[in-house]
Amino acid sequence: MKLMAALMIVAVLGFSIGGCHCKVVQFIFGDSLSDVGNNKYLSKTLANANLPWYGIDFGNGLPNGRFTNGRTVADIIGDKMGLPRPPAFMDPSLTEDVILANGVNYASGGAGILNETGGLFIQRFSLYKQIELFQGTQDLIVSKIGQAASDKFFQDGRYVVALGSNDFINNYLMPVYSDSWTYNDQTFMTYLMDTLGAQLRLLHSLGARQLIVFGLGPMGCIPLQRVLSTTGACQDKTNKLALSFNQATSNLVNQLSSKLPNASYRFGDAYDVVNNVITNPHKYGFNNSDSPCCSFGKIRPALTCVPVSVLCKDRSKYVFWDEYHPSDSANELIANVMIRKLFSNNGNNGPSPAPAIAPSPAA
């Protein structure tokens, strides 16, 4: 316990490396589930949460770029590990000092692992683009604190990679995208894993050592998918794709973690629990698991959380905030499950802050 407390203090106060008073910070790569405001600054993007009622349960309640009413899963996991919340890469107040103190979040609504995913949104940062932006960040930091201190800073960082749902929902499963007729379930998964594997290796070559990859939830049960069937049931095919993505990604991540020098790469998902919540919401304190809290009457499917939308009475009782994204309460549950799974080797009583600073715990 004492050691853990000491480690926490180190994480919070930071420590000196090669003349750099560097803290442990996060670098987040993702899609709308992790976006904290990048798309706000992409003037042509159609994936934008910069309007009411997004953000209604966050800070001053004004839209902040998050695609939910409150916190994202990455917000909650970072908070529980005692790490600062990294600002959006596009935030105009982002300076070298801000980066050294808080890290950077590159996540962008509509993004995928694949470059071509989410093309209909016109503008978004796909994962390769996000990694390119990260390289730009590294150049800035090198010129600020020098190569040696910079190398240490980036190797001590915590990395999150959380994409994949758009590669299905806004690519493979949508006939307007050529990937949908070029591939079948199996060849598409291979293509995705080859691409993700190359991206994770690239991140390792850039210094990422402690990295978490998030899996997918039962994305066939998002309201947007349910309205595709006459009965409003979950799309079984879509859920099966999510499960096989999770299995393949888990294998990939474990493989890389054992192969790449000094890498502690972990995979975490909350598929099973979210699936249970959706089947049996009351058991988990929810009252609705099939429709969005923020909706625009019967005009569906569409991304219909807009200023004229009507909100549900109790936002904490809805699993889904809009047609696509979980609510703050659902995100909290997802984050807790993921922490338990990711760090279960550290004990059995729930979230432990230790992994935030522990060097490569056994997987």
Ligand SMILES: *[C@@H]1O[C@H](CO)[C@@H](O)[C@H](O)[C@H]1NC(C)=O
């Ligand atoms: C993906 O996009 C990046 C730029 O963001 C580019 O450098 C790369 O060549 C592209 N990869 C493929 C396979 O198209």
Ligand SMILES: *[C@@H]1O[C@H](CO)[C@@H](O)[C@H](O)[C@H]1NC(C)=O
């Ligand atoms: C791995 O860690 C050791 C000890 O910290 C270090 O000397 C070595 O350079 C690291 N290798 C890589 C590839 O990060």
Ligand SMILES: *[C@@H]1O[C@H](CO)[C@@H](O)[C@H](O)[C@H]1NC(C)=O
């Ligand atoms: C839950 O939903 C039912 C109707 O579906 C309603 O009667 C009840 O008041 C709701 N409870 C809460 C706490 O919102």
